[in-house]
Ligand SMILES: O=C(O)CCC(=O)C(=O)O
């Protein structure tokens with residue numbers, strides 16, 4: 001059975017995103033969440049995440065540590081924390097399971113359950129239905145959007161961070177492992193905003209310089225009234241075109257909003273920018289979706 005109808009496909013290309021109900025069962029969602037709880041229990045918190053800086057020199061070291069940790073995370077499973085979750089001794093001041101913003105960027109490669117969902121027949125079939133010929137997985141993230149402290153994600157286009165030539169080759173698959181609502185920070189989109197290219201690109205800076213990345217261009221100021229919410233029930237998913245403008249609000253509710261999301265690229269006749277922060281590595285070349 002096709003997960004996508006012809007109308008769905010049309011809607012995706014017209015609006016730049018598509019909300020799908022019931023991609024995963026509640027049990028499949030819970031299995032991913034349970035595995036994530038185990039990962040967090042066993043998590044080693046890197047020193048540069050814990051340390052507070054007391055001198056400018058310390059601050060610089062921490063910044064460098066954070067930047068290195070991020071830019072080499074494409075083929076690893078790494079932990080990214082919310083602000084203000086450690087005290088000055090580096091101990092958690094919130095429960096550790098509430099301290100994380102996200103985990104990335106290679107769950108799809110190294111965590112069997114996440115790998116199985118990513119390469120599942122359902123995902124493969126919907127990507128086939130969209131006409132992709134040689135799709136590969138670029139990255140994956142588990143995003144927590146913690147109750148009360150999960151911050152907003154400001155308006156952006158994913159191709160800002162995952163740039164290709166030509167554009168139009170990248171798609172996010174964003175799977176709600178809990179209900180994503182207006183209260184806990186569901187996604188919002190500007191329908192049809194994927195037709196005008198991108199306004200900003202994140203690029204690596206020359207080797208040996210700091211910061212490690214910089215932006216070319218800047219994000220436009222979008223009229224708030226243009227955004228349409230995309231709430232979705234647990235197990236539902238949103239397909240996100242690489243150039244559609246989207247955002248999510250802070251989570252001011254008591255309910256978390258866990259999601260598993262990954263990005264796919266049509267690799268046929270596409271050039272992946274060597275200036276992107278994320279690069280395929282010897283350890284982990286971008287794996288094919290269909291195998
Ligand atoms: O989960 C969010 O709030 C933002 C996620 C996002 O921007 C993405 O998956 O592309």
Ligand SMILES: [Fe+2]
Pocket residue numbers: 156157158246
């Ligand atoms: Fe995004």
